Amino acid sequence: MSVTLETSEQQNTRPAAPQAETSVGERLQSETTAVRLKIHWPSARKTLNTDQKRQAAVTFDADTKSVSASKKLIDTSHPAYRALTSVKTQATEYWKSNTLPYTEPGMRLIRRSDVPTFDVHMTSVRAEMAEAVQQLEQHYDELISQARERLGDLFDPSDYDSNLSDQFGIEWDYPSCNPPEYLLRVSPQLYYSECARVQQRFDEAARIAEQAFAEELEQLVRHLSERLCGEEDGSPKVFRDTAVTNLLEFFDRFQRLNIHSDEQLDRLVADARQIVSSVRPQQLREKTDVRQRVASELTRVEASLDGWMTDRPRRSILRRAR
Structure with missing residues (x-):
């Protein structure tokens, strides 16, 4: 019988056992x-x-x-x-x-x-x-x-x-979302069943958050795009600064609360932010070329958002199947 001994250095360099990937809902819960x-x-x-x-x-x-x-x-x-x-x-x-x-x-x-x-x-x-x-x-x-x-x-x-x-x-x-600890002593089966139910709620909360962010972004982008593209009496529509500042506030809130559950949505928000952050409201009023460029780029983002939300139910099913 032969015995192979490993040095501590060899043990440290040995690949670690793969760990189960944490779901978005689990991360949100933690x-x-x-x-x-x-x-x-x-x-x-x-x-x-x-x-x-x-x-x-x-x-x-x-x-x-x-x-x-x-x-x-x-x-x-x-x-x-x-x-x-x-x-x-x-x-x-x-x-x-x-x-x-x-x-x-x-x-x-x-x-x-x-x-x-x-x-x-x-x-x-x-x-x-x-x-x-x-x-x-x-x-x-x-x-x-x-x-x-x-x-x-x-x-x-x-x-x-x-x-x-x-x-x-x-x-x-700050009410607890988790099942009470005493349930584990009374009925472990019921306790873990409740844990699974809570996890499903957090998975659903992540989906709802995605949808809420996407819908708000689409509404804000569409409003600004319409202000930039439309005309009234042959002249460009007048828009308030809030058409831009509301978007900037959305970007800040998205950055603070983003749960990074969808890479495509993150990219769409980043694209919209880059477009809007590069201009000031006064530039959009005074410079026709800037106005047209921003309007065109926002229309592209809006179309991508529409596609994201249309395809979303299928992607949600695929995500749950993993």
Whole structure:
């Protein structure tokens, strides 16, 4: 019997055993966590009660069961209310622009490295909302008085809560997407079955993210291309700077959130970015040759995007079969 001994150097240079390739969904699961945003916001309208709907139906000689009516409780165009709405919009847009879609309603995926920054920003937004609520409270009696005049007999003091701070608010949390650990002790088979189900959700989330990015890029590219190619009264269409800046913002967001799940989509985004980043809005207005060149190149990108999305269902099937 012969025994062959390997030196440590030979052992280190020996090829490692091949490892299973990590799927996009698995990578997405390892790099992100779920974040849920909850905004408490009272309705500015209230459905009329049965007697009020009956009166409304009589006015139009209609069947009560066929009438649906509501009353507007507060003037939402008041500057104080609009300021509060602006904070709400800011919170929602920040949540969406810094996360990826997920399959569960009300939940999105955020990179784990971005959680501290997200938490700090949302804490600041929550403080802004609390301040905006205080400003609204200063005008609340005035708004109620206006509602009494507008609503007439439909006015009901009980529709108005005296404590606005309990009506408006922002909350967020980071719910786990994984099955609970105790399930492994109770039923390993069920636990691993749940793990597989969660993995399918992340695979689907990756597909949804791809689709969302592609659709947004196509919409932005088409809008700018139409502005550059089209004419109104024989003159080039006028376009706002946002037709360009919105694309630039998309490129930055794509770079931050890209999960690199599709090389062709990455190339299409890179092509569009190179085209748009090389020009300024004023150049597109003043220089016909630049305008025509950019329009032609964007049309090419748009056509490639259309082809990518048309072919996508087949590529998705092939990817899952691997």
